[in-house]
Amino acid sequence: MKVEITMPSLRPEMKSGVLCTWCVKPGDEVKRGDVLFEVETEKVVSEIEAMHDMKIVSLEAEEGDNVPVGQVVAYAEADGE
Amino acid sequence: MTLIKNPSHDPSFCLAAEQFILENLTSGDFLMLWRGERSVIVGKNQNVYGEVSILECEKHCTPIFRRNSGGGTVYHDLGNVNFSFFSDMGERTDYARFLTPVVEFLRSLGVPAEMGEAFDITVNGKKVSGNAQSVHRGRVMHHGTLLFDADITALSALTSHAREKAVSKAVKSNPAPVGNISDFIPQTTTVEEFEKKLGDALSDEARSFTPDEVMAIESLAGEKYRTWEWNCGRSPLFALHGEHVTLSAKNGVVLSAGEGFDFLVGRRLIPSEILSLLEEKYDTDTAEMLIKDIFD
Numbered sequence: 001m002k003v004e005i006t007m008p009s010l011r012p013e014m015k016s017g018v019l020c021t022w023c024v025k026p027g028d029e030v031k032r033g034d035v036l037f038e039v040e041t042e043k044v045v046s047e048i049e050a051m052h053d054m055k056i057v058s059l060e061a062e063e064g065d066n067v068p069v070g071q072v073v074a075y076a077e078a079d080g081e
Numbered sequence: 082m083t084l085i086k087n088p089s090h091d092p093s094f095c096l097a098a099e100q101f102i103l104e105n106l107t108s109g110d111f112l113m114l115w116r117g118e119r120s121v122i123v124g125k126n127q128n129v130y131g132e133v134s135i136l137e138c139e140k141h142c143t144p145i146f147r148r149n150s151g152g153g154t155v156y157h158d159l160g161n162v163n164f165s166f167f168s169d170m171g172e173r174t175d176y177a178r179f180l181t182p183v184v185e186f187l188r189s190l191g192v193p194a195e196m197g198e199a200f201d202i203t204v205n206g207k208k209v210s211g212n213a214q215s216v217h218r219g220r221v222m223h224h225g226t227l228l229f230d231a232d233i234t235a236l237s238a239l240t241s242h243a244r245e246k247a248v249s250k251a252v253k254s255n256p257a258p259v260g261n262i263s264d265f266i267p268q269t270t271t272v273e274e275f276e277k278k279l280g281d282a283l284s285d286e287a288r289s290f291t292p293d294e295v296m297a298i299e300s301l302a303g304e305k306y307r308t309w310e311w312n313c314g315r316s317p318l319f320a321l322h323g324e325h326v327t328l329s330a331k332n333g334v335v336l337s338a339g340e341g342f343d344f345l346v347g348r349r350l351i352p353s354e355i356l357s358l359l360e361e362k363y364d365t366d367t368a369e370m371l372i373k374d375i376f377d
Contacts, residue, residue: 010173010174011173011174012173018126018250018252020125020126020252020317021126033218038126040125040126040151040252041151041174042151042174042200043124043150043151043152043153043200043212043213043214044150044151044174044213044214044215044216045125045126045149045150045151045213045214045215045216046216047216047217047218049218062250063250063317063318064249064250064251064317064318065250
């Protein structure tokens, strides 16, 4: 099953966040709870964790990019339909 | 709120202690107060080479450290009291719940403190406190500075170095006029007394680090906060458009350089190491001039 990983909304008024650091790369197999990337917004650095086990396929944003909430930053493959 | 006593003035130990508490003391509310020796502290996602004059820091014997929270570059010395709160994250980013008790404490001393727009604390329009946060597995660390009687001249000399010739996507600092809290307190108070009163006002019990915790923090400080790789090398990709030297670098290592400077490729951006390379090609005056072009 193809999984879209998107820029999360960390507070109601958040429109975008800076993807500061990738903690994974294509081909990596990650477990639920592993940190995928870090976002900085309003001087807060937040770790974004995997919601379930998956294998990273591609990264769609570069470190330093200001990414709108909801935009895909990576694709992954996970078990299931 | 439990006050964790931390008598260390070593910024690398204190920054490691912040990370240790955030990641290991995962239930309850904690506060750590600390004062670090003179140093410049950049935000986690900043480009050291774009925010700081490394030559100026070397001239003032001032080390540079990188903290684990976001935001811009700040100056520390023993006249600056840092407060670090640790708590459950809650549902959203919230600065007010941490800043409100600090503002109320300052007002109790007669200081007309207000919460500023950029998550800081101001007094009569001057910033006396900068704040940032780090979130890890549902816990939040809120870190703030309180300029009590810091060396404002040194602060200005060391942190007012936004270098437009260093271009990157890194997080930029947001300079503001700053002031010392001691200038606004009616009665004479030492920074030690101020720190003690702050701790008493914000906490209801206290404890010290255990020997095992100190060992773990020391280990983390050595592996991370005392390394060039973290403090400078974590800088993201940037391009330097100097008057004489152009280059690109990532993680503090030169990726490409303009004509005649190919010998810098693959080298770490450490002034003493780059100077040695330049002196093999140029006379001393020219090498010094090029070093300033790259680092100042």
